[in-house]
Amino acid sequence: MSAPDFLRLDLPALVAAMLACGTCGLLGSFLLLRRDSLLGDALSHAVLPGIIAGFALTGARSGLPMLAGALAAALAATVLITVVRRAARIESGAATGAVFTTFFAGGLVLMEVSGARSVDLDLDCVLFGQLETVVWLEAQGWSSLLDPAALAHLPRQLHLLAGVAAAVVLIVALLWRPLHLLCFDPDYAAALGLPARRLEMALNLMVAAAAVAAFEAVGSILVVAMLVCPAAALRLLTDDYRVQVLGGAALGAGLGVAGYALAGPLPAAAGLTLSLNAAGAIGTLGGIVVAAAALLRPRAAAGRREEPAIA
Amino acid sequence: MTTAPPLEIRSLTVAYGDHPVLWDVTWVAPEGLTAIVGPNGAGKSTLIKAALGLIPALSGSAAFFGRPLDEVRNRVGYLPQRASVDWDFPATALDVVCMARYPRMAWWGRVPRAEREAARAALAEVGLEEFAERQIGRLSGGQQQRVFLARALAQDSDLYLMDEPFAAVDAATEQAIVAVLRRLTEAGRSVVAVHHDLSTVPDYFSNVLLLNGRAVAAGTVQQAFTPETIAAAYGGRLNLLEGASVAAGARA
Numbered sequence: 001m002s003a004p005d006f007l008r009l010d011l012p013a014l015v016a017a018m019l020a021c022g023t024c025g026l027l028g029s030f031l032l033l034r035r036d037s038l039l040g041d042a043l044s045h046a047v048l049p050g051i052i053a054g055f056a057l058t059g060a061r062s063g064l065p066m067l068a069g070a071l072a073a074a075l076a077a078t079v080l081i082t083v084v085r086r087a088a089r090i091e092s093g094a095a096t097g098a099v100f101t102t103f104f105a106g107g108l109v110l111m112e113v114s115g116a117r118s119v120d121l122d123l124d125c126v127l128f129g130q131l132e133t134v135v136w137l138e139a140q141g142w143s144s145l146l147d148p149a150a151l152a153h154l155p156r157q158l159h160l161l162a163g164v165a166a167a168v169v170l171i172v173a174l175l176w177r178p179l180h181l182l183c184f185d186p187d188y189a190a191a192l193g194l195p196a197r198r199l200e201m202a203l204n205l206m207v208a209a210a211a212v213a214a215f216e217a218v219g220s221i222l223v224v225a226m227l228v229c230p231a232a233a234l235r236l237l238t239d240d241y242r243v244q245v246l247g248g249a250a251l252g253a254g255l256g257v258a259g260y261a262l263a264g265p266l267p268a269a270a271g272l273t274l275s276l277n278a279a280g281a282i283g284t285l286g287g288i289v290v291a292a293a294a295l296l297r298p299r300a301a302a303g304r305r306e307e308p309a310i311a
Numbered sequence: 312m313t314t315a316p317p318l319e320i321r322s323l324t325v326a327y328g329d330h331p332v333l334w335d336v337t338w339v340a341p342e343g344l345t346a347i348v349g350p351n352g353a354g355k356s357t358l359i360k361a362a363l364g365l366i367p368a369l370s371g372s373a374a375f376f377g378r379p380l381d382e383v384r385n386r387v388g389y390l391p392q393r394a395s396v397d398w399d400f401p402a403t404a405l406d407v408v409c410m411a412r413y414p415r416m417a418w419w420g421r422v423p424r425a426e427r428e429a430a431r432a433a434l435a436e437v438g439l440e441e442f443a444e445r446q447i448g449r450l451s452g453g454q455q456q457r458v459f460l461a462r463a464l465a466q467d468s469d470l471y472l473m474d475e476p477f478a479a480v481d482a483a484t485e486q487a488i489v490a491v492l493r494r495l496t497e498a499g500r501s502v503v504a505v506h507h508d509l510s511t512v513p514d515y516f517s518n519v520l521l522l523n524g525r526a527v528a529a530g531t532v533q534q535a536f537t538p539e540t541i542a543a544a545y546g547g548r549l550n551l552l553e554g555a556s557v558a559a560g561a562r563a
Binding site: 033035086089173174175176177178180181183184185187188190191192193194235238239240241243244 | 328360363364365381384387389391395396397400401402406407410411413414416418419446448462466
């Protein structure tokens with residue numbers, strides 16, 4: 001494959017997969033440590049009506065209205081989950097499940113009645129994304145990477161992904177210690193006077209933003225996989241908070257790149273006609289990595305369980 | 312020196328859903344070591360959490376040193392129940408104790424050396440200095456409880472609210488914790504602890520609050536911790552064994 005072809009077809013999708021999976025992998029550790037991985041699943045689905053509403057109101061698949069709609073929907077869903085939990089006095093998993101499936105289903109209905117479906121958004125795109133359609137047709141060669149005119153035509157999904165990824169990395173860095181405490185012992189965080197509720201909300205909104213930015217490129221199923229798999233694999237391998245969080249991000253990004261390469265470019269380079277759905281390949285790799293981590297675990301973590309405790 | 316009591320609860324009522332847990336509790340915690348005792352479901356932990364604003368109260372208020380909590384937060388330390396957190400969490404004993412000092416640091420960057428040293432000193436206070444770098448999941452239950460105690464100590468407060476500091480610990484840990492509590496009061500600090508073992512109340516504490524949804528009795532252990540008040544707090548629920556151990560404790 002020539003350099004222009006690589007730049008036009010593969011590089012944008014590769015970068016999109018890396019950013020989407022890396023951002024989700026970064027946030028996944030916080031959800032996992034809070035024993036709230038289901039919330040990632042929930043938020044990534046609950047944003048759908050917001051995305052559709054943003055789309056229907058502006059009539060275009062532009063990033064910001066859809067992002068704003070998604071954040072509003074995520075906020076509404078988190079508040080509603082709390083309300084249902086209190087009002088119905090059911091356990092939080094059930095409340096979460098009830099709210100997010102309702103939101104997702106509502107989004108599907110909204111998609112039909114708003115006419116969004118006839119244009120460009122459909123169920124396949126929602127579930128599996130369309131990584132293969134993230135292309136940069138203006139690229140002429142390596143020099144295009146330095147050409148502002150060509151760069152301005154980078155696919156819009158990349159702009160949104162890069163913006164959200166940068167914001168999430170910055171916020172996580174600024175809230176590093178409060179997030180650590182919030183994950184371990186939220187009551188103690190509140191007793192110390194840290195704004196625990198607002199930190200929780202910030203975390204949820206970051207997850208929602210990452211979900212919506214990643215969702216169009218890689219689909220909601222892969223968003224869930226990347227919120228859970230890298231964090232789960234690291235959790236099995238390390239007892240170090242920094243390694244857990246940063247490693248989750250790196251593993252997510254690596255899975256995105258490796259999965260995309262395995263789905264198309266590598267088989268093509270090897271002369272095979274095989275071509276897989278990239279999201280499927282990335283998600284499958286994620287599962288394999290968790291399984292591999294579980295097999296490696298005895299050496300890393302057996303000590304944690306069996307080391308005789310000294311009183 | 313202020314004369315306001317460390318903790319004053321006024322007409323506190325708390326409910327989970329429609330199920331009331333605390334009814335119109337008014338109580339002043341004196342200086343020194345105070346135990347909150349009562350049967351399961353009496354609202355002992357709820358009282359502490361509501362005072363700290365961790366769960367909403369239907370009515371009533373709590374004042375610390377005569378002021379609202381927000382104005383004196385650095386004077387109030389908290390030790391939650393050990394079972395309330397996941398001890399498999401990726402953190403060392405020192406990491407956990409450092410959390411007490413988070414309000415004194417920036418939210419990012421490295422933990423300043425002075426704060427790290429303060430945390431180490433707190434670990435030494437509970438006899439765990441050599442376990443500072445150990446992942447908390449690899450500590451015994453008693454050691455984990457002492458890590459939580461060290462974290463409370465690292466807050467360097469004037470009043471410590473402790474939720475079952477003696478829950479499920481071995482005898483050696485229990486004695487170590489008692490020693491720390493005594494040193495705290497000798498240094499002029501106050502402790503309010505939820506306590507389960509009626510037989511050790513007279514040994515460990517100077518004051519007591521008997522709680523069963525309402526404040527049944529409060530005062531010094533000699534005045535307020537009598538067979539009558541205990542029976543009133545526990546109703547018919549004090550079994551023979553507990554009765555015997557209370558009697559033994561009172562004789563000791």
